[in-house]
Amino acid sequence: MKTLIVHAHPEPNSLNGSLTDLAVATLTGAGHQVQVSDLYAMDWKAVVDAADYGAAASNPLRVALDSGRAFRTGTLTPDVRAEQEKLLWADTVIFQFPLWWYTMPAILKGWVDRVFSYRFAYGVGEHSETKYGERFGEGTLAGRRALLSVTLGGPESHYSARGINGPIDDLLFPIQHGILYHPGLEVLPPFVLFGADRMSVEDYPDVAKAWRERLLTLETTDPVPYRRQNFGDYEIPSLHLKEGLETPGHSGFSLHRHA
């Protein structure tokens, strides 16, 4: 595999730091190639602004159009172009981060906001009566796979079907489906560590064993079966799931996956 690890934690000597170190060691030890984007170590610029598009920035700034123009003319900033090249090099992308306020830390959201530019990660492909752009199953990153590795403070029960925070699969849907599947990445089931705040050194060997097992079986793990947009499941252009296709009992986010 060619694996890109996007790492978003401020402390190298943390659970997240250990999991990324272990992933590098495990994957390279198994003969795979690995690149790491350690966003804090890179001092990653998290905020989209006109400086991202240089001379291509319009006045007033129009983020989508300007980022698309800069992408097409090769004038996005070098940090963003380097990340886009890593994504195109990789066949597997791992995101390692703590869940802060039920989603990714700002530095990682800023990686998405800047790297997933118009014409690269969205606004790709033509529209017709049978096609609404190339996305959700097609797109620039099709043929690649992604995996979230997430630590969170609360216990699993709080993130279960009846738990007060909402089910973890639903909390991750806007990331897994909205951010990753949108430009074509197939999404593997996430590696989630609950109760990270209460974890002790004694708990780590079991965590490490589970993480190593996930890493060494990535190639044979089936992705989450999200429905592809342009292959008959959705009305065009409303993008409503066609009546009768849903799995009984599914609604909301879960409509958009096969059973």
Next chain:
Amino acid sequence: MKTLIVHAHPEPNSLNGSLTDLAVATLTGAGHQVQVSDLYAMDWKAVVDAADYGAAASNPLRVALDSGRAFRTGTLTPDVRAEQEKLLWADTVIFQFPLWWYTMPAILKGWVDRVFSYRFAYGVGEHSETKYGERFGEGTLAGRRALLSVTLGGPESHYSARGINGPIDDLLFPIQHGILYHPGLEVLPPFVLFGADRMSVEDYPDVAKAWRERLLTLETTDPVPYRRQNFGDYEIPSLHLKEGLETPGHSGFSLHRHA
């Protein structure tokens, strides 16, 4: 009212900029007090790191504990303390932002990550057999109300019950319930503008009229009826919604609101 508007768009001359300007004019015109945190104009630091806690930072850094210690000793950075003071001053908080990749822009997530410190917005209150901290209906910001004003590019159908992006209420749940209701804010139904990318100058008067009407009726608008955590609806400490309390047909996120 005492209203804080947290504004997160890089271009003042944008739909978001116009909506914030209109909110300031409308609310002050009606005799209300208004403060604006214009995150781009403030060059808001979006990224949590050890510099946020100065001498209170431990080594290795522990974000939750260190932010809590810095909060309690009054040594959080001046930018963060100023935002916490604005929140305590306000009775109403409006968030104005574009939905980027199905959630808030990085700069606004970074405002949450830094301002909503431990012991201020979470880790508040004691735990007992009938209480799991003060949150979801109690907490530092209880008695205040919040409103999301969100623009997004796609048409409403894509965000409807069967739409491919998932229902807008579910996409906003991690923000409305997880971020705002968690520290005690009551959440008003959001003001959502779909199809913002296709909007023209001719569309703006209708938009402005609708926004003005929402602003001038905030005081009489009922909040989203989320369930309070410590008042009998949830098992403690699993925080499972008790069996039989759910509205028929509700599941996932919608379990956590009354009908």
